[in-house]
Amino acid sequence: MEKRELTCINCPMGCRITVTMEGDDxxxxxxxxxxxxxxxxxxxxxxxVRTVTTTIKxxxxxxxxxxxxxxxxxxxxxxxEVMEAINKASCKAPVAIGDVLIEDCAGTGIPVIATKSVSPx
Amino acid sequence: MKADIVIVGGGPAGLAAAIAAAKEDSxxxxxxxxxxxxxxxxxxxxxxxxxxxHTFNEELTGPEYAARFEEQLYGLGIRYMLDTMVLDVxxxxxxxxxxKEGVFTVECGAIVLCMGCRERPxxxxxxxxxxxxxxxxxxxxxxxxxxxxxxxxxxVVILGSGDIGLIMARRMTLEGAxxxxxxxxxxxxxxxxxxxxxxxxxxxIPLLLSHTVIDIKGKERVTSVVIAEVDDHLKPVPGTEQEIxxxxxxxxxxxxxxxxxxxxxxxxxxxxxxxxxxxxxxETSIPGVFACGNVLHVHxxxxxxxxxxxxxxxxxARFVKANKAGEGPVINIKNGNGIRxxxxxxxxxxxxxxxLVIRFRSGNVYRDSYINVLFDGETKLHRRKPxxxxxxxxxVILKKEDLTGAISEILIEITEN
Numbered sequence: 028m029e030k031r032e033l034t035c036i037n038c039p040m041g042c043r044i045t046v047t048m049e050g051d052d053x054x055x056x057x058x059x060x061x062x063x064x065x066x067x068x069x070x071x072x073x074x075x076v077r078t079v080t081t082t083i084k085x086x087x088x089x090x091x092x093x094x095x096x097x098x099x100x101x102x103x104x105x106x107x108e109v110m111e112a113i114n115k116a117s118c119k120a121p122v123a124i125g126d127v128l129i130e131d132c133a134g135t136g137i138p139v140i141a142t143k144s145v146s147p148x
Numbered sequence: 149m150k151a152d153i154v155i156v157g158g159g160p161a162g163l164a165a166a167i168a169a170a171k172e173d174s175x176x177x178x179x180x181x182x183x184x185x186x187x188x189x190x191x192x193x194x195x196x197x198x199x200x201x202h203t204f205n206e207e208l209t210g211p212e213y214a215a216r217f218e219e220q221l222y223g224l225g226i227r228y229m230l231d232t233m234v235l236d237v238x239x240x241x242x243x244x245x246x247x248k249e250g251v252f253t254v255e256c257g258a259i260v261l262c263m264g265c266r267e268r269p270x271x272x273x274x275x276x277x278x279x280x281x282x283x284x285x286x287x288x289x290x291x292x293x294x295x296x297x298x299x300x301x302x303x304v305v306i307l308g309s310g311d312i313g314l315i316m317a318r319r320m321t322l323e324g325a326x327x328x329x330x331x332x333x334x335x336x337x338x339x340x341x342x343x344x345x346x347x348x349x350x351x352x353i354p355l356l357l358s359h360t361v362i363d364i365k366g367k368e369r370v371t372s373v374v375i376a377e378v379d380d381h382l383k384p385v386p387g388t389e390q391e392i393x394x395x396x397x398x399x400x401x402x403x404x405x406x407x408x409x410x411x412x413x414x415x416x417x418x419x420x421x422x423x424x425x426x427x428x429x430x431e432t433s434i435p436g437v438f439a440c441g442n443v444l445h446v447h448x449x450x451x452x453x454x455x456x457x458x459x460x461x462x463x464x465a466r467f468v469k470a471n472k473a474g475e476g477p478v479i480n481i482k483n484g485n486g487i488r489x490x491x492x493x494x495x496x497x498x499x500x501x502x503x504l505v506i507r508f509r510s511g512n513v514y515r516d517s518y519i520n521v522l523f524d525g526e527t528k529l530h531r532r533k534p535x536x537x538x539x540x541x542x543x544v545i546l547k548k549e550d551l552t553g554a555i556s557e558i559l560i561e562i563t564e565n
Binding site: 033034041060080081090103124143144 | 192195196197207208209210211212215293294295296297322323340341342344345346349350534535537539540
């Protein structure tokens with residue numbers, strides 16, 4: 028049996044939740060004071076995901092970098108691989124908001140899209 | 149130059165105010181004056197997500213949120229001037245300067261102040277020590293990393309656990325820096341829970357509550373900072389000092405509304421918010437001069453800025469049309485136990501645009517407590533709250549029809565069990 032300690036992010040209460048696991052199975056969720064905490068804790072121990080937001084190099088634009096994000100959240104343990112892939116990549120101006128800049132980022136199957144538009148220099 | 153409404157600042161507040169005013173009356177001649185080379189204000193450097201949950205029911209990044217408003221602005225054909233710095237605000241004229249027009253004055257029917265806020269810098273914090281390079285406010289570092297594409301340092305200590313500090317702890321970590329600690333003077337963080345978990349816990353960055361920086365070392369560049377625990381009076385406790393080697397200290401120690409223009413215009417300032425005193429229409433002590441966004445009071449959610457600014461913009465449009473100040477009975481809103489401030493400060497019921505939304509902050513953390521609203525001493529609302537913290541703005545909504553009697557004062561207070 029393994030116990031995992033989490034802080035719930037749904038509201039300012041920030042309940043300390045303890046999840047008891049037996050392998051991949053959740054045995055008990057304790058410390059939450061509402062249903063949302065229960066759902067959060069289950070997702071967080073099974074498959075935690077995060078949206079990565081960063082910037083990517085722009086060639087031939089009126090600015091040197093453009094902000095971007097993973098179109099969907101990626102597995103939490105892939106965050107640094109995603110960052111490395113984005114930092115090696117670049118895109119060409121013009122860029123429109125929502126443009127796909129990387130098709131499949133670091134093997135996650137999730138694209139990276141621009142969150143701002145860039146005009147040519 | 150002439151305009152019906154001049155809006156000072158093209159950030160989230162200015163955009164929402166301009167759009168709402170134009171929708172209220174499409175014949176109005178509205179002009180936004182923005183000192184940066186693009187619209188959107190601070191949203192441009194806030195590349196993280198979490199914006200717009202209330203407004204658009206989805207999680208957007210800062211630039212995406214700004215773009216939604218900019219599109220509406222272009223669609224409505226609202227005029228704006230970039231790279232233009234406002235120098236002076238009077239009751240019916242705004243003086244500004246840019247490199248094309250030189251110094252010029254715009255005569256106008258109403259003004260909306262949307263100048264935003266600034267970070268509290270090192271000089272205002274009285275941190276002892278040397279003055280090496282490597283001490284930045286968190287927002288300056290955010291601009292360097294996210295817009296200019298420079299890394300301000302490699303080994304970082306952050307003082308203050310406001311949201312910008314937390315966001316920058318994650319941002320610096322993602323870009324390869326080592327964030328050694330976030331120190332918070334208070335026994336609680338001023339940041340959102342979600343940011344503490346996703347910006348610090350995710351990367352095992354320690355949050356040291358009741359700690360502060362008591363010395364900065366390094367001649368040319370920061371080489372280390374000395375931190376110490378503080379007691380109940382926020383004084384460093386001797387014997388708790390720790391030296392942390394680092395090349396960068398980021399400061400996230402509060403935001404101050406930028407009211408130089410408001411003050412010189414003679415607008416009355418609320419000492420609790422450092423922003424103008426306003427009524428239900430977001431009108432300041434000078435008739436026809438309105439204020440909204442972070443210049444009025446510092447927000448944690450941009451969605452609330454957009455909503456309040458919409459009210460301010462509509463009020464400005466109505467003021468221009470009516471060509472006179474509002475009238476009718478005035479109800480004062482008083483801060484009771486635990487309430488640091490409210491916005492607005494008073495209400496003219498006749499002028500209310502729908503229900504009355506009163507936003508406020510507490511002065512402390514309260515668990516299992518109640519928010520009470522009293523009309524002339526009589527309890528009208530008694531609502532249980534599991535937690536109230538100074539870091540999260542609270543609100544009560546009062547129906548317009550409930551405010552029609554002869555009420556002279558609304559008191560808001562927090563009571564504990």
